[in-house]
Amino acid sequence: MSDKHESPLDILPIVSTTMADQVEERLREYITNKAFIPGDAIPKELELAEALGVSRNVVREALSRLRMLGMIETKKRRGMVLAQPDILSGMERMLHPHILGIDTRKQIFEFRLVLEVGQASLLFARKTDEGIQKLEAIVQREAQVQTTKEKVECEIAFHSSLYEMAGNETIKRFQAMLMPVFEYVVEYETEHQFHAVGSVTHQDLVDILKTGTAADFASGMLKHLEPHIRLLS
Amino acid sequence: MSDKHESPLDILPIVSTTMADQVEERLREYITNKAFIPGDAIPKELELAEALGVSRNVVREALSRLRMLGMIETKKRRGMVLAQPDILSGMERMLHPHILGIDTRKQIFEFRLVLEVGQASLLFARKTDEGIQKLEAIVQREAQVQTTKEKVECEIAFHSSLYEMAGNETIKRFQAMLMPVFEYVVEYETEHQFHAVGSVTHQDLVDILKTGTAADFASGMLKHLEPHIRLLS
Numbered sequence: 001m002s003d004k005h006e007s008p009l010d011i012l013p014i015v016s017t018t019m020a021d022q023v024e025e026r027l028r029e030y031i032t033n034k035a036f037i038p039g040d041a042i043p044k045e046l047e048l049a050e051a052l053g054v055s056r057n058v059v060r061e062a063l064s065r066l067r068m069l070g071m072i073e074t075k076k077r078r079g080m081v082l083a084q085p086d087i088l089s090g091m092e093r094m095l096h097p098h099i100l101g102i103d104t105r106k107q108i109f110e111f112r113l114v115l116e117v118g119q120a121s122l123l124f125a126r127k128t129d130e131g132i133q134k135l136e137a138i139v140q141r142e143a144q145v146q147t148t149k150e151k152v153e154c155e156i157a158f159h160s161s162l163y164e165m166a167g168n169e170t171i172k173r174f175q176a177m178l179m180p181v182f183e184y185v186v187e188y189e190t191e192h193q194f195h196a197v198g199s200v201t202h203q204d205l206v207d208i209l210k211t212g213t214a215a216d217f218a219s220g221m222l223k224h225l226e227p228h229i230r231l232l233s
Numbered sequence: 234m235s236d237k238h239e240s241p242l243d244i245l246p247i248v249s250t251t252m253a254d255q256v257e258e259r260l261r262e263y264i265t266n267k268a269f270i271p272g273d274a275i276p277k278e279l280e281l282a283e284a285l286g287v288s289r290n291v292v293r294e295a296l297s298r299l300r301m302l303g304m305i306e307t308k309k310r311r312g313m314v315l316a317q318p319d320i321l322s323g324m325e326r327m328l329h330p331h332i333l334g335i336d337t338r339k340q341i342f343e344f345r346l347v348l349e350v351g352q353a354s355l356l357f358a359r360k361t362d363e364g365i366q367k368l369e370a371i372v373q374r375e376a377q378v379q380t381t382k383e384k385v386e387c388e389i390a391f392h393s394s395l396y397e398m399a400g401n402e403t404i405k406r407f408q409a410m411l412m413p414v415f416e417y418v419v420e421y422e423t424e425h426q427f428h429a430v431g432s433v434t435h436q437d438l439v440d441i442l443k444t445g446t447a448a449d450f451a452s453g454m455l456k457h458l459e460p461h462i463r464l465l466s
Contacts, residue, residue, distance in 0.1 A: 020297050061297045068298045084334045101317045107403040118351020125465035170340040219448035232358035
């Protein structure tokens with residue numbers, strides 16, 4: 001945040017924090033230390049301003065940040081209360097591929113590879129016949145489509161259905177957020193590489209889901225993603 | 234965010250968004266649509282207020298949120314510029330176990346199980362002799378310690394070292410954030426269950442790292458985590 005790379009001397013500058021930064025930090029500490037739980041009332045703006053010795057404007061700015069994160073909400077007749085925060089809301093606001101650095105994009109791409117392989121245990125705990133039928137329908141459609149666009153759609157539909165089946169809302173939303181970054185990296189690599197499929201196909205993965213084990217599935221997914229994994233360095 | 238569960242009629246209330254919510258949203262759209270990249274200057278507060286037809290206070294509040302997320306930063310002599318945002322900063326502010334709902338905590342716990350298994354490919358792309366020696370030292374220490382506290386420390390040190398070896402900063406920070414939630418769930422389960430180890434031990438995992446494959450490791454980790462995976466429903 002600071003201009004540390006612009007200083008001609010090899011000395012760290014004082015990091016400038018605004019009053020709003022400090023008040024936001026203090027409020028989060030306060031909420032944590034007092035062990036507030038969702039639904040608990042938060043002191044009013046004016047009370048907070050007086051206790052902290054700052055202006056109401058600064059308190060309002062800090063509260064606005066917490067409201068954006070979903071940490072607090074305003075209830076009719078009750079004022080501000082601690083909310084059940086949405087842990088992904090801050091991240092969702094920022095996952096635009098072009099504003100992320102190349103390193104971050106690369107890490108996010110790897111993150112997705114990790115999730116695909118790692119959710120094997122969830123899939124085997126939660127697989128259903130309907131879910132497997134849905135996957136089979138996608139595989140059949142995939143065999144018939146001609147255009148690159150349609151093939152990419154099937155690719156995305158197949159993997160999205162796996163996340164659906166794994167049944168973890170946090171992971172599902174997380175991967176949906178990563179999707180644009182994933183597509184960006186795929187474009188960044190050549191179209192040719194994207195269609196390079198490992199030795200295990202979508203059909204093979206469905207067969208493993210039907211008759212194999214979680215370990216078989218993790219192993220199969222590693223082979224399916226092999227063209228991407230090979231590029232890890 | 235709205236009071237929808239308090240309404241006596243089965244009708245959705247108008248969701249109240251503050252001016253700051255709207256301006257924040259508009260600014261994020263603007264940044265995305267204009268395809269700003271990190272380092273690009275953002276119009277000044279006053280200009281934005283005039284263009285949006287709102288007060289400077291509202292613009293300041295919205296900019297403060299974006300600054301908190303690390304989307305913009307203030308540079309000496311250049312004013313506000315688009316920053317390389319830190320995608321995890323919003324989330325880090327909220328991962329206090331006691332303010333998360335039981336469902337979210339459960340999902341986060343599963344998320345961590347998924348990462349442990351799924352990062353096998355990263356580990357095999359990036360394992361080093363030093364890293365393996367570090368893991369072996371932890372296993373040796375683990376065999377000697379007596380107290381529960383020391384055992385838990387070794388447990389955490391072993392798994393943290395794996396994330397270190399996998400070498401993905403985003404995943405590493407993510408799991409570090411999940412740690413308190415993980416510990417919370419572990420407390421929530423009985424102490425007894427936490428020490429139930431699957432049929433594959435830390436030593437076995439190190440041996441796989443030395444002579445096995447990524448698929449062997451994923452399979453081994455599934456067995457190591459089996460006492461937790463068994464509880465999935």
